Amino acid sequence: xxxxxxxxxxxxxxxxxxxxxxxxxxxxxxxxxxxxxxxxxxxxxxxxxxxxxxxxxxxxxxxxxxxxxxxxxxxxxxxxxxxxxxxxxxxxxxxxxxxxxxxxxxxxxxxxxxxxxxxxxxxxxxxxxxxxxxxxxxxxxxxxxxxxxxxxxxxxxxxxxxxxxxxxxxxxxxxxxxxxxxxxxxxxxxxxxxxxxxxxxxxxxxxxxxxxxxxxxxxxxxxxxxxxxxxxxxxxxxxxxxxxxxxxxxxxxxxxxxxxxxxxxxxxxxxxxxxxxxxxxxxxxxxxxxxxxxxxxxxxxxxxxxxxxxxxxxxxxxxxxxxxxxxxxxxxxxxxxxxxx
Amino acid sequence: xxxxxxxxxxxxxxxxxxxxxxxxxxxxxxxxxxxxxxxxxxxxxxxxxxxxxxxxxxxxxxxxxxxxxxxxxxxxxxxxxxxxxxxxxxxxxxxxxxxxxxxxxxxxxxxxxxxxxxxxxxxxxxxxxxxxxxxxxxxxxxxxxxxxxxxxxxxxxxxxxxxxxxxxxxxxxxxxxxxxxxxxxxxxxxxxxxxxxxxxxxxxxxxxxxxxxxxxxxxxxxxxxxxxxxxxxxxxxxxxxxxxxxxxxxxx
Numbered sequence: 211x212x213x214x215x216x217x218x219x220x221x222x223x224x225x226x227x228x229x230x231x232x233x234x235x236x237x238x239x240x241x242x243x244x245x246x247x248x249x250x251x252x253x254x255x256x257x258x259x260x261x262x263x264x265x266x267x268x269x270x271x272x273x274x275x276x277x278x279x280x281x282x283x284x285x286x287x288x289x290x291x292x293x294x295x296x297x298x299x300x301x302x303x304x305x306x307x308x309x310x311x312x313x314x315x316x317x318x319x320x321x322x323x324x325x326x327x328x329x330x331x332x333x334x335x336x337x338x339x340x341x342x343x344x345x346x347x348x349x350x351x352x353x354x355x356x357x358x359x360x361x362x363x364x365x366x367x368x369x370x371x372x373x374x375x376x377x378x379x380x381x382x383x384x385x386x387x388x389x390x391x392x393x394x395x396x397x398x399x400x401x402x403x404x405x406x407x408x409x410x411x412x413x414x415x416x417x418x419x420x421x422x423x424x425x426x427x428x429x430x431x432x433x434x435x436x437x438x439x440x441x442x443x444x445x446x447x448x449x450x451x452x453x454x455x456x457x458x459x460x461x462x463x464x465x466x467x468x469x470x471x472x473x474x475x476x477x478x479x480x481x482x483x484x485x486x487x488x489x490x491x492x493x494x495x496x497x498x499x500x501x502x503x504x505x506x507x508x509x510x511x512x513x514x515x516x517x518x519x520x521x522x523x524x525x526x527x528x529x530x531x532x533x534x535x536x537x538x539x540x541x542x543x544x545x546x547x548x549x550x551x
Numbered sequence: 552x553x554x555x556x557x558x559x560x561x562x563x564x565x566x567x568x569x570x571x572x573x574x575x576x577x578x579x580x581x582x583x584x585x586x587x588x589x590x591x592x593x594x595x596x597x598x599x600x601x602x603x604x605x606x607x608x609x610x611x612x613x614x615x616x617x618x619x620x621x622x623x624x625x626x627x628x629x630x631x632x633x634x635x636x637x638x639x640x641x642x643x644x645x646x647x648x649x650x651x652x653x654x655x656x657x658x659x660x661x662x663x664x665x666x667x668x669x670x671x672x673x674x675x676x677x678x679x680x681x682x683x684x685x686x687x688x689x690x691x692x693x694x695x696x697x698x699x700x701x702x703x704x705x706x707x708x709x710x711x712x713x714x715x716x717x718x719x720x721x722x723x724x725x726x727x728x729x730x731x732x733x734x735x736x737x738x739x740x741x742x743x744x745x746x747x748x749x750x751x752x753x754x755x756x757x758x759x760x761x762x763x764x765x766x767x768x769x770x771x772x773x774x775x776x777x778x779x780x781x782x783x784x785x786x787x788x789x790x791x792x793x794x795x796x797x798x799x800x801x802x803x
Contacts, residue, residue: 346648346690359629409688410647414628417621420591439727443688446720447589482564483594 326365330357332392348407350392355414358382368422380424387411388430405440412447451478552675553708557741558718559734563749563760565718567786569681570595572716574604577614581713582673584664586657588620588685601789614673616664618643620685647689654691654699662706665713676713678703683719683737684730693729697736704740742767747784758783761796 332350347355362368367380388394388408419426432441432453445451456473558568566589573595576583587595596606609615623644643660646653665676686696700717707713721734738744744765750758761783768775782793 355628359625406688406690410690413621413685413689414624417625420621421625437726439725439729442725442727442730443684446682446684447688482566483590 328357328361330354346404346406347410348392348394348404350394351407351411354384355411355418358415359418362418362422362424367424378423380422382419382424382426384426384428386431387428388435405437408440409443409447412444416447445479448479449483452476453478552712552714554714554742555704555708555740556714556716556743556745557737558716558745558747559738560718560720560747561722561749563747565720565745565747566681567791568745568747569679569716569718570598570602571791573606573679574599574602576677576679576714577604577606577609580614580674581677582614582616582665582667582671582675583609583677583679584616584618584661586618586620586661586678586680588680589682591621592617592619613671618660620644624689644689646691646695653695654686658699658702658706661703665707665711667711676707676711678707678713678715680715680717683717683733687727687729687733693732696733700737742770750783757785759786760784762793 330353332353362380365380367378386392394404394407415426418424428448430444435441453476454473455476457471556572558565558572573583573585577599585595592606599606606615606617610617623642624647627642627644627648643657645656661678665678667673667676683696683700686699687693691699700715703715707715717737719730719734719737721731725731744763744767746763746765747760748763749760761781764780764782766778769777781796783796784791784793
């Protein structure tokens with residue numbers, strides 16, 4: 211269960227959401243898209259087009275090798291201790307995991323032919339179905355759960371149909387959960403009427419995911435939730451929690467340290483499943499940027515601070531965010547340096 | 552015998568302690584009732600196998616009673632009415648669908664599982680809970696959770712002379728007041744507290760965290776203070792190594 215905290219204006223998180231779905235289409239997985247504000251058909255029309263040819267990969271490879279050969283000769287004089295560390299690689303050269311996408315183009319409809327996709331658009335669903343068993347949960351969430359469960363059961367993702375030989379994965383994407391459009395008031399008031407609906411929903415969803423071949427991404431406008439206890443409980447109930455912080459409208463937009471990037475990626479939690487340990491990586495400072503064709507997540511590496519005046523404000527910011535990222539075992543970055551979907 | 556152990560973690564994942572106690576008590580031959588609210592049976596099974604114990608086999612021979620919270624909740628929401636009538640017993644997680652927030656059904660389940668039946672030859676009963684905070688997320692009031700633990704203590708620790716081990720999460724800046732209330736209350740009543748924390752200085756590859764072992768001697772009315780021991784630990788695939796502070800293998 212991958213949980214994404216939306217950035218303020220929802221721009222980048224919806225991009226991440228689309229990447230998840232697009233990867234599903236390219237891998238031949240089935241999709242289930244749920245939203246309360248945008249019709250799933252429209253969401254699916256806007257998925258980025260995959261880059262299926264080799265030319266792009268070669269381009270990327272070339273870029274990286276030119277960078278490497280440049281300053282290979284210089285040996286370090288002052289910071290000689292760092293000499294032995296590998297050169298900072300912001301983008302990968304050889305690891306191939308998943309597919310690359312071109313954000314400037316949308317996916318062609320032919321790719322959708324081979325997969326089955328299901329949608330749940332809240333305004334349509336509310337008008338139809340009769341009342342169902344709810345466990346005191348918000349009715350929108352209840353309907354969504356019943357809908358997901360129905361698809362899992364009917365399409366045999368939970369192994370209930372032994373006849374079905376080819377096993378497939380169901381990718382579920384739920385957009386802007388918890389917002390007012392789902393009938394939940396946790397985003398609008400400090401003492402919401404029913405603080406347990408969202409957590410109950412997540413618990414049941416977790417149960418459904420555990421007993422079937424599915425993966426789910428949820429985006430949530432965390433910055434609107436005033437009752438922080440809910441976010442703590444939500445984090446506890448999810449496997450992976452990633453927060454996107456965009457620089458739009460904040461003081462960091464103009465900060466020269468961050469000029470190459472559009473925002474930061476905070477990894478709050480990664481899954482520890484079927485094992486005592488979880489995957490650990492060297493770095494936890496990740497930032498993202500949206501180039502014309504590509505959305506990339508990279509290690510945050512800052513240019514050396516060559517100014518005479520030390521800018522206290524930015525350093526403190528960084529120290530704080532580093533502390534948040536590195537405290538304890540619970541927050542660790544995913545092992546891939548460059549995440550492409 | 553008759554001890555209440557609280558497993559507590561702050562900004563880190565203390566579930567390795569749960570896995571440890573589970574395999575420890577099963578190997579010791581105790582009858583274990585495991586209320587597993589957060590993960591599926593196969594997760595615990597796979598880790599337990601790495602630690603040398605088979606949960607499936609333990610369940611077969613009746614040594615382990617496993618309540619898989621996730622599955623139980625699904626049955627509650629999506630199950631059909633006639634199933635409940637067939638088994639004759641209400642679901643242990645019934646409180647989710649009822650407005651009465653009392654955990655009596657859960658307690659009844661625990662009590663029934665651990666009360667020795669005629670043919671049993673297991674040593675002391677043990678109740679293991681992972682993790683208690685989930686009950687709050689599912690709508691139980693903090694007082695109901697504390698009542699549940701109290702009833703369990705009376706039944707398991709006093710009457711059956713067994714042990715209870717419970718995992719909770721907490722941290723100082725937490726805004727989850729209900730959770731902090733439950734955790735603080737349990738701390739006061741625990742005989743032994745194992746508190747796992749991430750290092751204050753941040754993430755480290757070789758030292759995953761620090762564990763404080765607090766033996767509540769002050770509860771025994773002998774005028775003694777609590778004994779506190781602090782170790783650091785590193786979690787590996789099949790094992791956890793403990794060492795004194797600052798003496799990690801990477802440093803020596």
